[in-house]
Amino acid sequence: MKVLQLNFEKGWRGGERQTLYCMRAFRAAGHDVEVLCRAGAPLEARCKEEGFVTHGVRNVPAQLAYLARAGRHYDIIHAQTANTVTWAVLTKAFHGRPVVFSRRTSFEVEPGDQWKTGAKWRRVDGFVAISEMAAAEPRRLGLQPVIIRSAVEPHAIDHANVDRLVAELGLQGKKVLATSAALIHDKDPLTLIRAVGELARTRRDFVFVHFGAGGDREAQARAEVQALGLQDVYLFAGFRKGVEDFYSIFDVFVMSSIEEALGSSVLDAFLQRVPVVSTDAGGLKESLADGRGVLCPVGDVQALASGMARCLDDAAFRDACTQRAYDYVRSEHDVTEMGRRYLALFERLLAQR
Template identity: 55%
Template sequence: MKILQVNFEKGWRGGERQTLYCMRAFRDAGHQVSLLARDGQPLAQTAQQEHFTVVTRQRPFEQAWYLLRHARDFDIVHVQTAGSLTWAAITRRFFGKARLVFTRRTSLPVNPQRQWRTLSKWRKADLFVAISQMAAAEPRRLGINPILISSAIEPRQINTAHAQQVRDEFAIGNKKVLATSAALVSVKDPLTLIRAIARLHALRQDFIFLHFGAEGDCSEQARALIQEHGLQQVYHLAGFRQNIEDLYSLFDIFVMASREEALGSSVLDAFALRIPVVSTNAGGLAELLDDERGYLCETGNDEQMAAALQQALAHPIEARSRADKAWQYVQDHHDTGRMSARYLAQFEQLTGQAR
């Protein structure tokens, strides 16, 4: 099969990494894989380095021009973001025998004022995939029945030199490392996280917190709140880092404070490295941490989060037991081979119908 992956997002987050995992897995299975992506962004650059065929454009509407002319050259057009689906839906009538696949990676509720538009473009997809029960909830409410295919993670060799560089940069020494990987945006709720760390620091001073992630709409508030609580030497805004997976080897606890999350692929990374996780119960995070695979707390509740962090730090044997259970869960449910096989089975069914 000839498969076109479409992801026009800026930066490098879970959806972009999952797009690359799909590309690798489909190519390994013997299929021709191409990418339509935004020029100069990490996804396009990484795919080019891995010798994929990559088509780049600068402006979102230029996706439509490319799809208008070339979608029919593929068997499958696999769109990975809602923004790109808009342009794919507009040009869908010109796809010829190509089949349109959309993977929903968010759990955000549909705006009632835009519901009919959203439903209209969702219905253009020949196959609608959701990565979790929460990601599937809104489509189901609107009469669409998605196929569930979970995100995956790839085992990778840790660059210990990279991890050591960051250890030295923040003078970690013998301190415990609590960390997150999330942009400074409201949906990730960094302000609740900072307040939780302030509460924890009032109880113990044997840790630092590393917050990896790009700038966003909460950046100024986050910096002000860190200063307000006197956490300048405790809570470090470490910015966006390439190959963040290398740095997980430094973490004693991984933390997520999201208010909305379809799944949470960064949590899967922590699971794979047997790192205890403290997280809100937002969206798919509750699914991931079910059955005591971590420590759950309510969204926006800094007191609960601080208590969960203290529990994990004060009782390391229990924390390790939960991390072991989470590791086994990842092995059983989130490997790339399983994800690829499920997608390809659906693709083959679609293209068989197309013939």
């Protein structure tokens, strides 16, 4: 098969990593795979580094033009984001190819948008949701998505990258707690900062490192750190290439999201046997079920602080939950298996034509 991936995001987050994982899996299985993406974005650079054919364009009209002109040369068009699936179905009259959409969010569709979103989704040939939570809204609108969970790969640690971070942030001799999340409303960084503040009232043997790009809550987050006097405890590390390396020095990984379709960053923690403390938002509740971490109610500062303390201090609990999490991620979130499930869906769609 010849597969075109669509992802036009500006940054590098979980969806972009999953796009690259899909491309690797499809290529490893013997298929041709290319990507239509934003020119100059991290996804384009990463795909070029790995030898993939990339089609970098700068705006929506250029996306539409490429799909209308060249889309018919592919067997499958796989949209990895909500925006790109719009362009894929709008140009379907020109390219005539099966469109597959991977829904990576769990947002409820606004009542006034239901007719429009429902009409778009019904023009998709293969609808995939990455979790039960991501599938809930399309099911409510009468669709039946296939569940194909996001994947994570075993990672070869770049120890030089880790050493540079430790030296830069002064992490020597400290327990390291961390998150990897953009500073946006859905990730609720203010609750996380306040939970770290609660933990810091009883101990100062740790540093909390916040990895991730800025966003609509960045100014408030930085102000909250100042207001709570956490400047030496709560460090903003920004976006870092190779963030997967840093899990090797984490003592606890924390998520404070109020909305999350899956929370793929917790899968890295599972794979590297880092205990996870998380809110029970969306797909995070699925990922951390059955004792694979500490689940807390959304917005509960005290529960997050208590969970972090328990993971730091209770070695038996930490060992048990990380083993369960490791076994789970290796069986349910394997890249090869994810690719196999997508390819099986692609083949079914092509057989129906």
